[in-house]
Amino acid sequence: MLLVATALVAAVLMSFTPSVAPHAGAAVVAQTWSDEFDGAAGRAPDAAKWTLETGGSGFGNHELQYYTNSTSNAALDGQGNLVITARKNTDAGLGCWYGQCQYTSARLNTAKTFTQAYGRFEARIKIPRGQGIWPAFWMLGNDLGSVGWPNSGEIDIMENIGREPNTVHGTVHGPGYSGAGGLGAAYSLPGGRAFADDFHVFAVDWSPNSLVWSVDGTTYKTLTPADTGGNKWVFDHPFFVILNLAVGGDWPGSPDASTSFPQTMTVDYVRASSASAPAARPMRGIGGMCVDVAGGSDADRTPIQLHDCTGSAAQQWTIGGDGTVRALGKCLDVAGGSTADGAVVQLYTCNGTNAQKWTYTAARDLTNTGAGKCLDAKGNSSADGTRLQTWTCTGAANQKWTVG
Known part of the structure; x- marks a missing residue:
């Protein structure tokens, strides 16, 4: 999810797993943060956990939506889910970078409420479908405001563009490997199934020297500092979490006649855990x-x-x-x-x-x-x-x- 740092700052103001024997002092995982999205239907996301960004700047990607803080675009469904909805805009007063906004949607972040370095970050999500639809679950460095993007780092845990219903992408961006030069990989469901047909668990396991992406427990990419081609590894400080559903943009392209609205990104949970330091032993x-x-x-x-x-x-x-x-x-x-x-x-x-x-x-x-x-x-x-x-x-x- 590429971006222009100044736009985001204004908006937020804000594999390898060793076979370690049980006695080897392996790290113990403890949950540090979560949102299970329990609550009455129609309720807004918990303001103690999430900030709803607003605006139609295009967010560095020429996206077409205006992000609102309205429950028409982000609300609980009463069944333990957050539903982010992209709609055709009916408010003539909403202006976007290209003129009157064509679409509305939502983007939530934890910049003011939760940041963490290292651990496991995962979400169970049923994504939308359609040309020009761009759901994402990702993270940005908490020093964005001081060092800018991409020096702050970006970890895209899951991105999908609607023209690839079978495929999601996991990517990092940093100095010397940003934009189209981001490092990562794609994962496709077996049998040609579409991600929009069911919920899936998207996760990254982040340690000081590696990032490991998985879908439904299947690891598909591991990155280490050696993969940056001598560029700085910037994944050594706290990051915050973002959920959003974009419409249009440089990567997915615009919706076309085949794209129906509204489209929904349904999130069952978002969870973070931290691996405690393993004990030092002889x-x-x-x-x-x-x-x-x-x-x-x-x-x-x-x-x-x-x-x-x-x-x-x-x-x-x-x-x-x-x-x-x-x-x-x-x-x-x-x-x-x-x-x-x-x-x-x-x-x-x-x-x-x-x-x-x-x-x-x-x-x-x-x-x-x-x-x-x-x-x-x-x-x-x-x-x-x-x-x-x-x-x-x-x-x-x-x-x-x-x-x-």
């Missing part, structure tokens, strides 16, 4: 020795070794929901992203690459995603100072790790 290997950052240094390229267990911070590790294994604020890393046997394992600034993604299994293997090889104590040794490396998984004792 990792023990062969001979009961602890995985240790040599010398307790947090410098990039510090070797990882076995050491007598001391309980120091250099031996406290977290296995995160994004697949990283961290100590001293940095990540367990395979040097140079090597896939060779004997590759050095080191501490390095977290960068979202597969050299820093690990899977901890019920068999107590710690496997590097990039190489498909196991964390290994060199030479099958349990001596103090034994360096760690990656090696073809053998099931041997020097490749088994106990967390906690």
Whole structure:
């Protein structure tokens, strides 16, 4: 959902999932915000949660609708849903960027009431249909007013354009990858079914080093900082949530004779959850020795070794929901992203690459995603100072790790 930052500021004034064993200190998900849209039919959305934007500026996309704060465009249906309705305009007094407005609709945001960095954001929505119809569930950075778009970042969890009834899009926009250069992917329902025929759950799981999109629990795209082509990863601060139903615009094009009105976007719920930080714990290997950052240094390229267990911070590790294994604020890393046997394992600034993604299994293997090889104590040794490396998984004792 592309936009011109100045217009929005005025309006709002405002995959990888590791197979982590239960004892590995995996993050616990807790709901932090939701709207279930319970209430009497015809009631306006909860003003303690949502701000209704108004105006017909085109919102940077030459959209044709005027957004109102009227319950004729956004209201509860009395059955636990919010209904956003796009209608043909009958008010001659509503002016849009192109003249008298042809359509009205609604756009809601949480800029004043709820922002959050990281976690899961999901909504269960039945979208509308028709040429020129453009429903969206998305997020913008809370620093929009100070840094502008796209530097503030944009996460489009779900967008659909009416000429593609079978397909939705998940996209991010940031500096150097905005507009038509946004990064993301499309997801199509199997069997050619239309999204407008039923409710579907659209979600993004957001961690410091990844964004993972899904529809009805099926993951279809994962992005990491490595995918920005060297441009800044701006998804490191709180964002707010937006629901809207646009009509026309540069991407979907205008409605035509085949498009019927009114069209409705029906939202069963919107929910946000936050993954609490996993507990930091020791990792023990062969001979009961602890995985240790040599010398307790947090410098990039510090070797990882076995050491007598001391309980120091250099031996406290977290296995995160994004697949990283961290100590001293940095990540367990395979040097140079090597896939060779004997590759050095080191501490390095977290960068979202597969050299820093690990899977901890019920068999107590710690496997590097990039190489498909196991964390290994060199030479099958349990001596103090034994360096760690990656090696073809053998099931041997020097490749088994106990967390906690």
